[in-house]
Amino acid sequence: MQVLLINANYAPLAVVTLPRAMRLLARQKAEVLETDARAITTGTEGVTVARPLVMRMRSYVWAKLIRHPNVSRPLVIARDGETCQYCGCQPGRAQLTLDHVLPRAQGGESSWENLVAACRACNAHKANRTPEQAGMVLRSQPRRMMLSVASRIDLSAREVWGQYGYH
Ligand SMILES: [Zn+2]
Numbered sequence: 001m002q003v004l005l006i007n008a009n010y011a012p013l014a015v016v017t018l019p020r021a022m023r024l025l026a027r028q029k030a031e032v033l034e035t036d037a038r039a040i041t042t043g044t045e046g047v048t049v050a051r052p053l054v055m056r057m058r059s060y061v062w063a064k065l066i067r068h069p070n071v072s073r074p075l076v077i078a079r080d081g082e083t084c085q086y087c088g089c090q091p092g093r094a095q096l097t098l099d100h101v102l103p104r105a106q107g108g109e110s111s112w113e114n115l116v117a118a119c120r121a122c123n124a125h126k127a128n129r130t131p132e133q134a135g136m137v138l139r140s141q142p143r144r145m146m147l148s149v150a151s152r153i154d155l156s157a158r159e160v161w162g163q164y165g166y167h
Contacts, residue, residue: 004161008060010078030055069165071112079145080117103128112144
């Protein structure tokens with residue numbers, strides 16, 4: 001029973017045991033991002049809760065950055081500071097979409113260098129055009145993200161963890 005611990009910037013940080021994860025929660029050092037609804041566990045004060053699969057530290061923990069993760073929606077949105085890269089709005093993680101800077105229709109790839117966070121309005125306005133064609137300006141040039149290495153792998157949780165760049 002292990003939990004993937006994500007840094008405040010969404011980079012995978014470590015794989016920790018469930019008791020350690022529950023202690024981090026009890027001390028409000030971390031928040032739960034994903035749970036396994038099929039499994040319950042006993043939290044603080046004997047309350048039963050869904051078993052956490054992925055937790056995020058509330059403040060940044062410094063770790064050695066040595067690994068390139070696969071591109072994924074949560075990581076692109078985290079890299080872009082949960083900010084639309086066209087208008088700069090911050091509607092919240094769930095409201096942001098991924099935009100292909102060079103549209104797929106024009107041969108654009110789903111890569112770190114070609115994906116940015118965009119709000120729904122900007123994404124709809126840009127449609128199948130490049131920023132230049134749409135008269136829009138990118139706030140930053142999209143780049144690859146670096147991640148820290150986590151130690152061990154819990155096979156049952158691996159699919160969910162994969163969305164957070166752990167593989
Ligand atoms: Zn926008």
